[in-house]
Amino acid sequence: MPELPEVETYRRYIESTSMHRPIVRAEARHPLIVRPFQARTVSTAVEGSAFVRSYRHGKNLFLELSRGRWLTWHFGMSGEPVFFERMSDEPPYDRFLFTFENGHLAFSDPRMLGRIGVTASPEEYVRKKKLGPDVLTLTKADFMRILERSRGATKKVLMDQHKMAGVGNLYSDEALFQSGIDPRAPVQCLGGGDMDRLYHNVRKVLRRSIERRGDLSQLPRTYLLRHRSRGERCPKCGGDLLAVPLGGRTSYFCPHCQREGGT
DNA sequence: TTTCATGTTCAGCA
């Protein structure tokens, strides 16, 4: 489930369940989940510590360890953290398991596209991965500068984690829908008004989803996200939605309400 | 059986 709002929701979940508890064991239940680290490297760094602080940058979660260093956590496409007390309640697809004195925190991830690792600091990780600034920290001037320096389809710019971090396939579709911009529109064709609306709508959509704890079913029915499947209709005009491939992902949009060009 | 999926990364090419 993880774009920025989901990861922020996971961060808060971990804050409320798993902080300041001594970690007696940290084990990769599947070796791939810590790649390219060795399972033992991660376990050694984590065991005997406790999570003392959390931080999120884009879709990445960081947990500071009491003995130093930080745990890095990316949720891939299907990962989520699950806190539970008895091992009989262990979730399916448990790929990494933290064991506290009273309770456990599992990384459940069916597709195993997520990763857990360690780093000296979040800044170090962000620098190595060449991530852009977290999208919610951007000022309008920052945002416009990024768009002005980019080329190609607007949606691809929004989703490029090197330019700005946190927006994925679903929320970029939503922000573009609410802004009346075709996802394929060349970013260089956007006018100032387009960029202004886009900036505000990206923030609005992410914030509202965080308020709803990343539960898409709790978003308004006027949102495209609630109708994002083949054969559904535009919540604004009732017309047929279009699904087109863009950058290897499927984009949903309304060809009537979303235009290619400027305002 | 086939297709698709809220993500990232890399190779190959222009």
Place this chain on the structure above:
DNA sequence: GTGCTGAACATGAA
């Protein structure tokens, strides 16, 4: 360096 396409990763659900 920028950008694009396609594939790979690994697995479940429709």
